[in-house]
Amino acid sequence: MNRSIRWLLAGLAFVLFVAPAVAQQAADPAAIVQKFGGKQSYDDTEAVISELARTGDANVARALRALRDGDLYWRESDEAVFIGKRKGDDYEIFDPMTGEAAGTVPRGEMQKVRVKNSIRNAVTTALGSLTLGADSAAQRMRAAETLFSEADPEMIEPLDAAIASEEDAGVKARMEEARASAVLVSDRPAEEKAAAAKILANRADRESLTMLTRFAGATDDPVAKQAAEAAIVAIQNNIAFWNQMQNVWYGLSLGSVLLLAAIGLAITFGVMGVINMAHGEMVMIGAYTTYVVQEFIRTNAPGLFEYSLFIALPLAFLVAGAVGLVMERGLIRFLYGRPLETLLATFGVSLILQQAVRTIFGPSNREVGNPDFMSGAFDLGLMSVNWNRLWIIVFALVVFAALLAVLNKTPLGLQMRAVTQNRKMAAAMGIRTPWVDAMTFALGSGIAGIAGVALSQIDNVSPNLGQGYIIDSFMVVVFGGVGNLWGTLVGAMTLGIVNKFLEPFAGAVLGKIVVLVLIILFIQKRPRGLFAQKGRFVEA
Amino acid sequence: MLLARFLGPRVWILVAVILAAAILVPLANLALPPDHALHVPSYLVPLWGKYVCYALLALSLDLVWGYVGILSLGHGAFFALGGYAMGMYLMRQIGSRGVYGNPVLPDFMVFLNWKELPWYWLGFDQFWFACLMVVLVPGLLAFVFGFFAFRSRVTGVYLSIITQAMTYALLLAFFRNDMGFGGNNGLTDFKDILGFPIQAASTRAGLFAASCIALAIAVLLVGWITRSKLGKLMIAVRDAESRTRFIGWRPQYVKLFAFTVSGIMAGIAGALYVPQVGIINPGEFAPVNSIEVVVWAAVGGRGTLIGPVIGALLVNYGKTVFTAAAPEFWLFMLGGLFVFVTLVLPRGIVGTIDHGWDALRSIRRAKDAEKDESGGDAQAVPGPAE
Numbered sequence: 001m002n003r004s005i006r007w008l009l010a011g012l013a014f015v016l017f018v019a020p021a022v023a024q025q026a027a028d029p030a031a032i033v034q035k036f037g038g039k040q041s042y043d044d045t046e047a048v049i050s051e052l053a054r055t056g057d058a059n060v061a062r063a064l065r066a067l068r069d070g071d072l073y074w075r076e077s078d079e080a081v082f083i084g085k086r087k088g089d090d091y092e093i094f095d096p097m098t099g100e101a102a103g104t105v106p107r108g109e110m111q112k113v114r115v116k117n118s119i120r121n122a123v124t125t126a127l128g129s130l131t132l133g134a135d136s137a138a139q140r141m142r143a144a145e146t147l148f149s150e151a152d153p154e155m156i157e158p159l160d161a162a163i164a165s166e167e168d169a170g171v172k173a174r175m176e177e178a179r180a181s182a183v184l185v186s187d188r189p190a191e192e193k194a195a196a197a198k199i200l201a202n203r204a205d206r207e208s209l210t211m212l213t214r215f216a217g218a219t220d221d222p223v224a225k226q227a228a229e230a231a232i233v234a235i236q237n238n239i240a241f242w243n244q245m246q247n248v249w250y251g252l253s254l255g256s257v258l259l260l261a262a263i264g265l266a267i268t269f270g271v272m273g274v275i276n277m278a279h280g281e282m283v284m285i286g287a288y289t290t291y292v293v294q295e296f297i298r299t300n301a302p303g304l305f306e307y308s309l310f311i312a313l314p315l316a317f318l319v320a321g322a323v324g325l326v327m328e329r330g331l332i333r334f335l336y337g338r339p340l341e342t343l344l345a346t347f348g349v350s351l352i353l354q355q356a357v358r359t360i361f362g363p364s365n366r367e368v369g370n371p372d373f374m375s376g377a378f379d380l381g382l383m384s385v386n387w388n389r390l391w392i393i394v395f396a397l398v399v400f401a402a403l404l405a406v407l408n409k410t411p412l413g414l415q416m417r418a419v420t421q422n423r424k425m426a427a428a429m430g431i432r433t434p435w436v437d438a439m440t441f442a443l444g445s446g447i448a449g450i451a452g453v454a455l456s457q458i459d460n461v462s463p464n465l466g467q468g469y470i471i472d473s474f475m476v477v478v479f480g481g482v483g484n485l486w487g488t489l490v491g492a493m494t495l496g497i498v499n500k501f502l503e504p505f506a507g508a509v510l511g512k513i514v515v516l517v518l519i520i521l522f523i524q525k526r527p528r529g530l531f532a533q534k535g536r537f538v539e540a
Numbered sequence: 541m542l543l544a545r546f547l548g549p550r551v552w553i554l555v556a557v558i559l560a561a562a563i564l565v566p567l568a569n570l571a572l573p574p575d576h577a578l579h580v581p582s583y584l585v586p587l588w589g590k591y592v593c594y595a596l597l598a599l600s601l602d603l604v605w606g607y608v609g610i611l612s613l614g615h616g617a618f619f620a621l622g623g624y625a626m627g628m629y630l631m632r633q634i635g636s637r638g639v640y641g642n643p644v645l646p647d648f649m650v651f652l653n654w655k656e657l658p659w660y661w662l663g664f665d666q667f668w669f670a671c672l673m674v675v676l677v678p679g680l681l682a683f684v685f686g687f688f689a690f691r692s693r694v695t696g697v698y699l700s701i702i703t704q705a706m707t708y709a710l711l712l713a714f715f716r717n718d719m720g721f722g723g724n725n726g727l728t729d730f731k732d733i734l735g736f737p738i739q740a741a742s743t744r745a746g747l748f749a750a751s752c753i754a755l756a757i758a759v760l761l762v763g764w765i766t767r768s769k770l771g772k773l774m775i776a777v778r779d780a781e782s783r784t785r786f787i788g789w790r791p792q793y794v795k796l797f798a799f800t801v802s803g804i805m806a807g808i809a810g811a812l813y814v815p816q817v818g819i820i821n822p823g824e825f826a827p828v829n830s831i832e833v834v835v836w837a838a839v840g841g842r843g844t845l846i847g848p849v850i851g852a853l854l855v856n857y858g859k860t861v862f863t864a865a866a867p868e869f870w871l872f873m874l875g876g877l878f879v880f881v882t883l884v885l886p887r888g889i890v891g892t893i894d895h896g897w898d899a900l901r902s903i904r905r906a907k908d909a910e911k912d913e914s915g916g917d918a919q920a921v922p923g924p925a926e
Contacts (some may be wrong), residue, residue: 275697334883339697340611341882344838346832348878355871471708471827474701509712516709520702524692 007432029055030097033063036072036113037079046122053126061127061146063096068123072096073110082112122433123178124154134163137171143430144174154184177203178401193219194227201231204238205382242382253389255496256396257458259470260451261488262476267444268324269477271407271420274332274441275343281357281469282445282468285323286316286452287461288357291366306379307372309453316449323353324445328438336437350466358463387410392454399450404485406443416440420483471533473521481529491530495519547763554846555756558592562752566745578618582741586816593813594753598836598848599762600805604607605834606843607766608798609778614703615806616830617710618678620820622807624714625677627820628661629670630738636730647729652670658720667734674811675804683801685797690792690799695781704827710827717722726821733815744816751812755849758805765801765844774798776921835874838881841888850890 032055035048049067052060053245071082072124073091082102090104121221132143132221138513140162147155159179166172197215202207209232261283268276276282290312297304297311304311329351335342374388407413418426419436427433437505452465459465473496480491504510523529565588568580597619604610636643640650644657663669685706689699717723736743765771775782777791784791814820823829833852840851855877864868881888887895 275700331879331883336885341886342699343611343697343700344831344834347884348835348875348882351871351875351878355868355875358871359868428580471701471705475705478698478701509716513709513712516705516712520705521688523694523698523702524688527692527698528695 024187025417026072029060031072033060033096033243034079034081036063036067037081039111042114042116042119044520045115045119049119049122049126056165059097062099064123064127065150065152066096067113067115067215068120070112070115072113074113076111078111081113082110112417120410124158126154127158132158132175137168140166140168141174141477144178148174148181149180149207151181151185153182156182156186156188169267175381177208179330181208181211184211190219193221193224193288195223197227197231198435204235206239209235209239239382240433245381246383247387247390247504248497249383251494251497251500252393252493253386255493256389256393257455258472258476258496259396259400260392260454261448262473262480262488263396263485264404264444264446264448264451265473265477266480266485267403268441268448269474270483270485270488271416272437272440273339273420273445273482274336275346276327276332276441276444277341277343277347278327278353279445280468280470281350282320282448282466283452283455284326284357284461284463284466285320285353286449287368287456287459287465288361288366288452289316289319289449290453290456291361291368292459294368306373308369309371309374310458311448312453316453318449320452321442321446324448324529325442327445328441332441333437334436350470353431354463354466361463365462366459368461370457374457388457392458395454399447400485400489403431403447407485412436412439412443413473414488475516477528478523479519484529484531487529487531494530541578547760547767548814551763551845554849555759558752558756561588561592561699562749565752566749569745570742579711582744585741585744585748587753587860589744590813590815592751592755593809593816594807594833594836594856595852596751596758596811596812597806597833598852599755599758599838599845600802600809601833602837602842602845602848603762603765603802603805604798605837606796606845606848607771607774607778608795609781610795610799611700611834612703612799612802613700613827613830613834614707614826615802615833617703617707618682618806619810619813619829619833620710620714620822620824621678622674622810623679623814623824624721624727624810625664625670625673625807625821626652626811626814627730628673628721628735629663629667629916630730631727632661632665633733634729637731638729646722646727648717648725649720654720660830661720663824671771671811674807678807678810679800679804683800686796686799686803689861690707690795693792702863707825707830708827711822711827712797714822714825722821724822726819726823727814728821730815730818738815738818747816749796751816754808754812758808759845759849762805765798766845770794770797797897802886832874833879838888839877839885844888844894847888847890849863851888 006024010214021277031047032051035051036045045067050065052064055512063072063081063083070079071083071085073093074081081096082091082105083096083099084093084105087104091110092104093102093110094100095102105446132140132147136429144265147159147501148278159182162474163172163175165178166175176199180199183192183196184200186276194216197212200212212228212232212235214451216225216232217223261280264282265276265279268274268279282322290309293312293315294305294308297308327346331345331349335345370388377384379385407416415426416439418429418431419433419440423433426436455465455469459468476491476495477488479495480487498518499511499515505511506514565580565585568578569582569585572579574581597615600618601612601615604612625725628670631646632645638647638650640647642650645654649657662728663808664673685703689702694702713719714726721727732748733743734737736746737745766774773784773789773794776789777794781791794800810820832855836852836855837848838851839855840849841847858873859870861871
């Protein structure tokens with residue numbers, strides 16, 4: 001559902017912005033490709049080829065290559081053009097532009113677009129000029145990428161020509177790689193292939209690894225084989241490096257989630273010493289606030305959907321903060337100094353909150369959509385980076401910095417620290433300690449609510465959302481050191497990265513168990529965490 | 541007998557009631573005709589047996605929480621481990637009657653395409669070995685965990701949280717199929733125990749009686765431990781750990797002893813529980829279960845010996861009634877119970893009655909003293925410490 005809406009939005013955006021722009025530049029290439037259909041002379045076919053070449057659209061390359069290889073057909077019933085593959089007595093047909101499968105058709109219904117050598121040459125030239133000679137560097141880049149994957153020896157000469165005239169260094173490098181991939185499968189001399197292997201070693205991704213491995217297995221020439229094997233080792237090292245980077249990235253991503261979940265707890269548990277077992281439910285309330293905001297926007301102001309998260313943030317802070325305030329005033333303030341009782345009472349509250357949400361919203365997962373800027377991914381080197389993960393890392397750090405500023409730079413922060421360090425003295429100086437307690441707890445809860453907004457983007461929004469985070473959050477705070485925000489940051493990131501590095505060896509579940517056991521052992525060694533508070537008030 | 545004076549009358553009353561139940565309930569179930577007014581229907585026997593196991597679990601928690609001040613949020617783990625040890629014995633007893641008819645391998649292993657029994661399943665076809673493991677596995681875990689935790693002086697909420705992490709880690713571990721404990725589904729489809737069919741009314745009555753006897757013994761044992769010199773030391777550790785250490789005792793060993801005994805008791809409770817409910821699965825490790833045990837003890841009154849037993853029976857009876865009447869309402873009730881007990885009734889039912897009784901007595905004594913000598917040294921005799 002979520003995804004389909006995203007596609008819908010993407011499609012809408014395409015229709016609105018991209019499509020008209022293309023139409024203005026040139027006729028629709030897909031329509032021109034359809035002109036291959038129907039009976040026509042060789043001259044007609046050549047005219048269509050040159051018309052296609054003029055569009056400058058690299059997408060038509062698929063159809064042109066199919067034409068050259070004699071795989072382009074048209075259907076007798078409606079003269080629609082397809083790429084066809086023999087399959088017994090039928091043809092499997094594919095869309096000539098996208099390559100998507102379009103079903104199977106009996107042989108009798110399809111007609112081949114006829115080709116002869118002059119047509120084939122025309123196609124090769126068209127392909128070269130069309131894609132490699134395009135005006136925009138981005139298009140040439142894309143052409144080079146496509147040719148790289150195709151590894152088509154026929155394209156070596158057009159590539160040579162393009163490389164000679166290319167001015168953009170990045171595109172030129174891509175073209176050389178494309179040429180190298182083609183050389184490997186061509187019948188060119190071994191020295192040239194060895195040089196190609198070196199070029200591919202510089203590219204160093206999984207695709208070139210596959211090409212080189214295939215080549216190293218097939219070639220007989222010792223020089224080329226050696227070069228290929230050296231290249232394979234280099235590429236494998238590179239891939240291993242990027243795998244590690246990807247692990248670090250996943251670790252940071254998990255760490256930022258842990259940080260978000262734990263940072264509110266660092267206030268209530270770390271600073272105030274209140275064991276709030278309902279902390280996870282504050283996160284859940286934040287997530288449900290996001291859901292309600294999005295529902296409201298969907299029915300009342302669909303245009304605001306992109307901004308739903310920004311609207312939800314302050315609301316989630318207020319809602320969760322208000323719940324926290326009520327909890328502190330109505331329950332926790334009677335239990336100060338009795339941590340075990342606080343633990344039990346707040347656990348009771350967490351059960352009540354969960355059941356309340358279940359009664360109101362139902363037990364199943366609720367759907368929270370991703371705005372556009374939160375969806376999709378991009379490649380960095382050999383690793384893929386999700387936008388939502390990236391934004392959540394950024395967001396976690398921003399929340400962390402904001403909280404640090406509140407604690408260190410505002411009057412409330414000053415009073416909070418004063419009350420934590422010496423309650424009686426603070427009261428004697430005129431600080432209303434009960435009010436500070438209430439505000440601190442509300443702040444911690446509100447931040448948990450904000451975390452819920454972020455987590456609603458990557459996790460299932462269900463009444464059990466909070467439960468999954470509560471133990472992890474406590475682990476982070478205890479591991480990082482109670483009463484120290486920096487400890488929480490380091491703790492969250494360390495646990496995240498360690499977890500993700502253990503996963504490949506131990507599997508996700510076992511990795512988590514190992515981390516839990518490691519923390520239990522760590523607490524034995526340093527019962528007060530990584531960054532232990534020092535001073536007289538610690539033991540009190 | 542010295543023990544009689546030690547424990548006081550109400551512990552003996554409780555023990556007598558439990559033993560009477562051990563005899564009367566099976567009798568009422570098996571001997572009385574179904575239309576008799578006092579006949580206990582067969583479906584109630586395992587249900588009550590379950591409550592008795594829960595009472596034993598609550599009592600084991602009371603030993604560490606009520607008397608040593610260790611709030612364990614992981615007692616469900618010991619309970620479940622004991623249960624798994626018994627479940628493994630019961631699995632082996634199925635023999636070739638399983639769905640796949642393999643004489644040695646339990647069904648889920650055949651399903652996973654395993655060729656032979658993992659080493660840790662060896663010996664579980666013997667009842668005595670399973671019983672040994674019921675005691676040994678939870679006891680060993682409690683000992684090792686406690687040894688490290690108490691040695692490095694992890695106390696208070698930190699201890700609570702790492703015990704919770706312990707049971708959570710075990711939960712995750714037992715969910716895995718390749719652990720060899722049946723994964724998600726756990727162990728079930730038991731056929732017989734010691735040759736008796738497990739579904740038969742007489743077997744269930746026997747199991748009920750066994751649970752009651754185990755509970756009675758446990759009440760006496762905990763009573764004996766807590767009234768002994770060691771028990772005094774436990775209470776000293778609970779009330780002033782640092783002071784106890786400064787006097788020259790080693791609180792960590794006192795705690796370790798209590799924790800290990802408690803873990804074993806919880807394991808036995810689990811072992812008696814499994815044949816009566818007919819299944820053990822990783823859900824028993826869920827942190828929520830362990831916390832629920834805490835509320836049983838809290839409702840009855842921790843550190844009162846009979847309180848947790850009463851609390852466990854009351855709360856679970858309430859759970860059965862309410863989940864049947866209004867399933868959605870039960871979590872509100874349970875949550876409310878947590879809040880209510882901690883805010884209004886921190887001593888629990890038994891503790892509150894005791895406290896009220898003591899207060900009443902000291903007031904009466906003060907009045908008597910006032911009457912006896914007008915003026916004079918009419919100092920109220922302070923009631924016994926809580």
